[in-house]
Amino acid sequence: MSFDFESNSYLYGANETYLAQMYARYLEDPSSVDPEWSEVFRDLADDGKNVLGEQQGASWAPRKTSVIGGNGDAPSMSDVTAGVERQAYPANMKGMPFMPMAAPEQIRQATMDSIRALMLIRNYRVRGHLHSKLDPLDILKPLPHSELDPESFGFTNADMDRPIFINYVLGMESATLRQIVKVLEETYCGKIGVEFMHIQEPDEKAWIQERIEGIRNRTDFTDLGRRTILERLTQAEIFETYLDRKYTGTKRFGLDGGESMVPLMEQIFKRGAQLGVDEVIIGMPHRGRLNLLANIMRKPYRAIFSEFQGNTANPEDVQGSGDVKYHLGTSADRDFDGNSIHLSLTANPSHLEAVNTVVLGKVRAKQRQKGDEQREKVLGLLLHGDAAFSGQGIVPETFDLSQLRGYRTGGTIHLVVNNQIGFTTSPSFSRSSPYCSDVAKVVSAPILHVNGDDPEACVHVARIAVEYRQRFKKDIVIDMWCYRRHGHNESDEPAFTQPIMYRHIKEQPTTRALYAKHLEDEGLIEKGEGDKVLQNFRAHLDSEFEAAKSYKPNKADWLEGRWAGMQLASGDARRGETGVDLGLLQEVGYSISEVPQNFQVNPKIVRQLNAKRKMIESGEGIDWSTAEALGLGTLLCESIPVRLSGEDSQRGTFSQRHAVLIDQSTEDRYIPLSNIRYGQAPFEVIDSPLSEFGVLGFEYGYSLAEPHSLVIWEAQFGDFANGAQVIIDQFIVSGESKWLRMSGLVLLLPHGYEGQGPEHSSAKLERYLQLSAEDNIQVVNLTTPANYFHVLRRQMRREFRKPLIIMTPKSLLRHKRCVSALSEMAMGTTFHRVLWDDRHRTKELAKDSDIRRVVLCSGKVYYDLAEERDKRGLKDVFIMRMEQLYPFPKKALTSDLERFNNADFIWCQEEPRNMGSWFFARERVEDVLEDIGAANPRVNYVGRPEAASPATGSLRRHTMEQEKLVDEALTLPTKKPVRAPRKAPAKKSVRVKRS
Numbered sequence: 003m004s005f006d007f008e009s010n011s012y013l014y015g016a017n018e019t020y021l022a023q024m025y026a027r028y029l030e031d032p033s034s035v036d037p038e039w040s041e042v043f044r045d046l047a048d049d050g051k052n053v054l055g056e057q058q059g060a061s062w063a064p065r066k067t068s069v070i071g072g073n074g075d076a077p078s079m080s081d082v083t084a085g086v087e088r089q090a091y092p093a094n095m096k097g098m099p100f101m102p103m104a105a106p107e108q109i110r111q112a113t114m115d116s117i118r119a120l121m122l123i124r125n126y127r128v129r130g131h132l133h134s135k136l137d138p139l140d141i142l143k144p145l146p147h148s149e150l151d152p153e154s155f156g157f158t159n160a161d162m163d164r165p166i167f168i169n170y171v172l173g174m175e176s177a178t179l180r181q182i183v184k185v186l187e188e189t190y191c192g193k194i195g196v197e198f199m200h201i202q203e204p205d206e207k208a209w210i211q212e213r214i215e216g217i218r219n220r221t222d223f224t225d226l227g228r229r230t231i232l233e234r235l236t237q238a239e240i241f242e243t244y245l246d247r248k249y250t251g252t253k254r255f256g257l258d259g260g261e262s263m264v265p266l267m268e269q270i271f272k273r274g275a276q277l278g279v280d281e282v283i284i285g286m287p288h289r290g291r292l293n294l295l296a297n298i299m300r301k302p303y304r305a306i307f308s309e310f311q312g313n314t315a316n317p318e319d320v321q322g323s324g325d326v327k328y329h330l331g332t333s334a335d336r337d338f339d340g341n342s343i344h345l346s347l348t349a350n351p352s353h354l355e356a357v358n359t360v361v362l363g364k365v366r367a368k369q370r371q372k373g374d375e376q377r378e379k380v381l382g383l384l385l386h387g388d389a390a391f392s393g394q395g396i397v398p399e400t401f402d403l404s405q406l407r408g409y410r411t412g413g414t415i416h417l418v419v420n421n422q423i424g425f426t427t428s429p430s431f432s433r434s435s436p437y438c439s440d441v442a443k444v445v446s447a448p449i450l451h452v453n454g455d456d457p458e459a460c461v462h463v464a465r466i467a468v469e470y471r472q473r474f475k476k477d478i479v480i481d482m483w484c485y486r487r488h489g490h491n492e493s494d495e496p497a498f499t500q501p502i503m504y505r506h507i508k509e510q511p512t513t514r515a516l517y518a519k520h521l522e523d524e525g526l527i528e529k530g531e532g533d534k535v536l537q538n539f540r541a542h543l544d545s546e547f548e549a550a551k552s553y554k555p556n557k558a559d560w561l562e563g564r565w566a567g568m569q570l571a572s573g574d575a576r577r578g579e580t581g582v583d584l585g586l587l588q589e590v591g592y593s594i595s596e597v598p599q600n601f602q603v604n605p606k607i608v609r610q611l612n613a614k615r616k617m618i619e620s621g622e623g624i625d626w627s628t629a630e631a632l633g634l635g636t637l638l639c640e641s642i643p644v645r646l647s648g649e650d651s652q653r654g655t656f657s658q659r660h661a662v663l664i665d666q667s668t669e670d671r672y673i674p675l676s677n678i679r680y681g682q683a684p685f686e687v688i689d690s691p692l693s694e695f696g697v698l699g700f701e702y703g704y705s706l707a708e709p710h711s712l713v714i715w716e717a718q719f720g721d722f723a724n725g726a727q728v729i730i731d732q733f734i735v736s737g738e739s740k741w742l743r744m745s746g747l748v749l750l751l752p753h754g755y756e757g758q759g760p761e762h763s764s765a766k767l768e769r770y771l772q773l774s775a776e777d778n779i780q781v782v783n784l785t786t787p788a789n790y791f792h793v794l795r796r797q798m799r800r801e802f803r804k805p806l807i808i809m810t811p812k813s814l815l816r817h818k819r820c821v822s823a824l825s826e827m828a829m830g831t832t833f834h835r836v837l838w839d840d841r842h843r844t845k846e847l848a849k850d851s852d853i854r855r856v857v858l859c860s861g862k863v864y865y866d867l868a869e870e871r872d873k874r875g876l877k878d879v880f881i882m883r884m885e886q887l888y889p890f891p892k893k894a895l896t897s898d899l900e901r902f903n904n905a906d907f908i909w910c911q912e913e914p915r916n917m918g919s920w921f922f923a924r925e926r927v928e929d930v931l932e933d934i935g936a937a938n939p940r941v942n943y944v945g946r947p948e949a950a951s952p953a954t955g956s957l958r959r960h961t962m963e964q965e966k967l968v969d970e971a972l973t974l975p976t977k978k979p980v981r982a983p984r985k986a987p988a989k990k991s992v993r994v995k996r997s
């Protein structure tokens with residue numbers, strides 16, 4: 003049919019925006035548009051809603067403008083939505099001409115055609131990925147989808163060649179339906195499937211649409227670019243086959259089948275570097291890791307071969323357990339077209355995906371170090387397997403952190419190396435969602451699915467991903483469909499479980515072979531040239547293989563860069579200088595008890611602030627949270643930044659901290675510790691999302707990258723850290739030994755038996771003690787604010803870093819005896835690993851030789867014991883506190899216990915016998931007793947009996963249990979123990995006043 007668009011100018015203007023606006027109006031009030039339009043819309047019925055009703059989604063919708071506010075940091079997602087200004091619809095759509103009353107039927111038909119074509123186009127944008135050809139094995143075929151069928155929109159075969167006016171949508175003014183469908187298929191259904199219509203932000207959606215539609219979602223590569231891709235594929239493939247030949251059957255978790263990962267990643271670095279990225283922190287699983295180390299990080303092939311020959315990755319004299327080669331990290335500088343970029347691969351354990359937030363924490367720390375406020379210089383890049391990506395809970399936690407003020411890093415690029423299998427499990431058993439990447443939709447991240455056997459498409463999506471990230475500072479996912487040529491590892495037989503898939507794989511030429519043939523067919527390379535590239539590379543590997551025989555790593559890669567100047571931990575007491583000039587303590591003390599004028603603090607907090615002020619004025623009665631603020635505040639004044647994150651940490655779970663004060667009329671925020679003095683270091687205190695695994699990983703990562711900040715993670719109650727056990731076991735306690743990576747991270751774990759039930763009593767102290775070995779961590783269970791002050795400061799006042807696990811109190815936060823004097827924090831004072839009985843200081847106890855019992859304990863139970871002991875007026879019971887359990891202060895305890903030559907010794911704890919510190923302490927205390935030649939070198943247990951659950955749910959029962967154990971600890975035998983002749987001490991111990 004011939005239809006004169008030009009002469010029907012009203013229809014010429016019938017572009018998408020126009021129609022959408024009018025349709026919206028029609029939905030509100032059908033009589034507000036001309037009756038002819040009303041009739042068209044009525045005929046469209048629900049279809050109209052899909053295409054025209056979605057004002058936010060469609061590219062023709064009124065554009066929104068995001069209002070970005072704040073202080074350099076972009077607002078959260080909800081801030082953005084709140085700040086959106088909507089473009090108003092014209093007040094009255096009436097009068098927008100439709101057609102003359104006596105309109106010819108053909109005009110009406112043409113309008114309907116336009117609208118239906120727009121609906122079809124929109125559906126391709128939404129669902130086109132379902133038609134895309136993603137599976138290189140061609141087993142998973144795209145299914146026909148009714149929403150992508152022109153027939154569903156009322157078009158028949160006869161309509162295919164009729165011109166339809168679409169007003170420059172898809173870059174065409176008008177086209178036949180056949181042409182429209184062809185363009186749509188090319189753009190949305192080729193080797194790339196794009197999911198982006200779920201994005202909430204119109205700008206982002208429009209950007210992706212424009213980025214892909216204009217060029218039919220394809221990059222035209224230069225000849226050099228294509229040759230480079232071939233070269234990278236060759237390196238990737240031949241490296242694996244070479245290892246396979248030389249070390250047949252040795253586990254390497256090869257990349258075979260996913261080789262396009264190499265050119266894809268290189269493109270991220272290259273384009274990223276052009277867009278201002280100068281550092282990329284990478285996290286990845288085992289699969290393809292050696293390939294990445296060699297071909298991307300440029301770890302010498304000879305070094306890798308040497309490790310395959312059984313040699314260690316580090317020089318012989320470097321301590322530590324080491325790790326398998328496919329977990330190791332490394333870093334390298336690469337140059338892309340004159341832009342230098344630093345690449346750092348984070349070491350990780352076998353636990354899939356656990357490294358995700360560790361990487362984010364590192365990125366955040368690096369961004370701060372570089373003053374990268376726009377978050378465009380340092381990029382996080384996470385690689386995932388398909389099964390792990392959809393299966394592991396840490397993945398949504400990672401996405402959840404992506405836009406949060408305290409954790410955002412300006413967007414992570416996620417690359418799923420989707421080999422369509424997880425060990426032996428097929429996707430249909432492994433997830434309920436269609437794609438493994440669906441989890442990324444929790445943050446509306448765009449998802450670019452791509453066929454791994456089309457390396458050009460892979461490089462193309464990599465380019466889009468990094469451009470998107472740099473522009474919008476949000477996460478984006480590339481889902482690269484590939485296959486795994488061998489079993490889960492190289493000695494597995496995959497045909498046991500996936501025989502059909504593996505028959506296909508056997509027949510499947512490699513990605514390199516396919517691409518070499520493609521370039522030959524296109525005449526870019528000569529016949530056989532691909533093989534020549536391959537032989538050259540193999541010859542290079544041969545020479546590296548020879549060199550590996552005499553290869554010796556010359557230095558371990560640690561304590562460099564930011565860590566330069568740090569040393570291995572040594573010595574016994576390791577106190578560090580933690581005492582502080584009284585003047586500074588007072589300066590900090592006064593600033594944490596003051597608020598600006600006119601700042602309306604909640605009256606209850608006013609009382610707390612006044613109390614704090616009094617503590618500082620009198621120098622007495624410093625409570626736990628004040629000591630904490632003094633510890634942190636003095637560090638800040640010494641130019642040491644502090645970062646504290648945890649659930650409700652700003653206020654404090656027990657309403658004790660109030661690190662952020664809220665104005666009661668405006669909700670303005672005031673942070674006293676950020677306002678001590680001009681030039682102090684920055685203080686961050688962050689209410690974290692309700693996650694332990696993700697957030698603890700993040701803070702650990704931060705501490706890896708930043709030894710010069712105090713980094714603290716706080717659990718709401720100590721036992722909730724069990725959700726982060728992977729980070730504790732596999733990173734915090736073992737990272738230094740496995741990977742030579744120190745961390746000074748502090749964990750605050752509220753602990754103590756106060757009748758609050760099984761889950762709020764125990765921070766599972768026993769776990770940390772069981773994990774203690776080889777000087778890996780420090781575990782403390784403190785009883786005084788001064789000791790807390792010192793232990794926090796000690797963390798930063800030494801030349802090494804060790805993770806510090808602190809059992810923190812709950813009831814002691816407000817216990818009248820749990821206070822310290824300012825003088826206990828002053829210059830010359832220090833942390834004490836063992837604390838003597840307070841009544842000893844005041845000379846209220848019998849002399850040492852008359853002490854009949856020494857009760858050794860740790861933590862809050864000290865106060866229960868001391869109170870009852872005082873009530874009973876006992877003078878011959880000495881209560882000794884083990885403030886630090888690991889490293890066990892053997893030397894100090896030896897000199898502390900040898901004074902009591904007429905006493906028996908008990909270990910008293912409030913935890914059940916199979917928990918707490920008994921198992922850990924018993925052997926060590928008895929060692930000491932033997933050393934000092936104690937009459938009775940056994941230490942007896944007093945505490946709750948073995949139990950399955952950490953504590954009772956009944957307060958009454960708790961109280962009875964607690965009274966019983968205190969009573970038992972303080973009940974002396976009626977007869978004096980017969981003294982055995984004293985043995986000579988095994989070693990001369992040094993006597994110190996307090997340790």
Ligand SMILES: Cc1ncc(C[n+]2csc(CCOP(=O)(O)OP(=O)(O)O)c2C)c(N)n1
Binds near residue numbers: 354421424486
């Ligand atoms: C948390 C965790 N659970 C189980 C394993 C054991 N495991 C190692 S690899 C693997 C399959 C992973 O599949 P996928 O994520 O698709 O990656 P692929 O190995 O296929 O590259 C499993 C289950 C593990 N390493 N980590």
